[in-house]
Amino acid sequence: MASTNPRQYEPSPARKVAFLGLGVMGFPMAGHLALAGHEVTVYNRSAAKARDWLKEFKGRAAPTPREAVAGCDFVFCCVGNDDDLRSVVLGELSALAGMKPGTVFVDHTTASANVARELDGMAQKLGLKFIDAPVSGGQAGAQNGMLTVMCGGEPAAFDAVKPVAMAYSRAFTLLGPSGAGQLTKMVNQIAIAGLVQGLAEAIAFGQKAGLDMPQVLEVIGKGAAQSWQMDNRGKTMIDDKFDFGFAVDWMRKDLGLVLEEAKRNGARLPVxxxxxxxxxxxxxxxGRRWDTSSLIKRVR
Structure with missing residues (x-):
């Protein structure tokens, strides 16, 4: 990424930051922070991944979250789920145990709104700040530094961290108090789920009808049916290619969060x-690791 990334970074004073979790999203996100001139310490459950990161970017690695966050102004995190998040935030060797008062913790994990509120409450008791900040844009967005970030938390903490987080973001927006970022990500996933199913049915129908589907998508993509999914997944759906992108397993995790929240707030989500x-x-x-556009395989 360091040699091919064309990203131009907004000027921002160099800050001491930590990044916890170097998966397909966190690895490049932490890299953008380093390339933007910040002093980055990384932590990953698998130390080998942290060593790989250090081969590509300037920074240091720590063996525990507590050591990674020591002396940092901002701590960023991107892990798998609620339990993974608690494992790096809570406990004797965790992030909250090592953060200095006033530090802002920014969680990019797609998690529940409940865990965001829970951790925000714990952070406040310790004189810390917590921002729930799930992202949209996928692995490509992380690699290109063009993620859309949906935030919940206190305005002052949000304003403080935004200039740093813009290293990997094209939009970094505060949407309300603690939990609002996670709820907005749920809205995003609801919209995508129905859209991808509709696109899958449309393409499968067109193929059954004997139409030239690349030409059809070219035409209808200039009208009201146009969407990011059509522009970026239509051709690969036609070609039956799904070995990339946002995995079905991840989408089911996200939709599980959505449906659980809907039970709590009474929203009706039949589709x-x-x-x-x-x-x-x-x-x-x-197809656990296939892209979400693989919905078309079950309607063919």
Missing amino acids: TALVDQFYADVQAMG
Whole structure:
């Protein structure tokens, strides 16, 4: 990434930061922070991944979250789920145990709104700040430094961290108090789920009808049917290619969060619940790591 990334970084005073979690999203996000001139310490559950990061970027690695965050102004995190998040935030060797008062913790994990509120409350008791900040844009967005970040938390903490986080963001927006970022990400996933199913049915229908589907998508993509999914996944859906992108397993995790929250707030999500079961069918077909556009395989 360091040799090919064309990203131009907004001027921002160099800050001492930590990044916890170097998966497909966190690895390049932490890299953008280093390339933007910040002093970055990374932590990953697998130390080998941290060593790989150090081969590509300037910074240092720490063996525990507590050591990684020592003396930092901002701590960023991107892990798998609520339990993974608690494992790096809570406990004797965790982030909260090592952060100095006033430090802002920015969580990019797609997690529940409940865990965001829980950790925000704990942070406040320790004189710390917590921002829930799930992202949209996928692995490509992380690599290109062009993520859309949806935030919940206190305005002052948000304003403080935004100039630093813009190293990997094209939009970094405060949407309300603690939990609002996670709830906005749920809205995003609800919209995507129904859209991808509709696109899958449309392409499968066109193929059954004998149409030239690349030409069809070229035409309807200039009208009201146009979407990011059509522009970026239409051709690969036609070609039956799914070995990339946002995995079905990840989408089912996200939709599980959505459906659990809907039970709590009373929202009716019949289409989302149905598409979640369609993704379960794709998992049963062996598509756990296929891109979410693989919904088309079950309608062909």
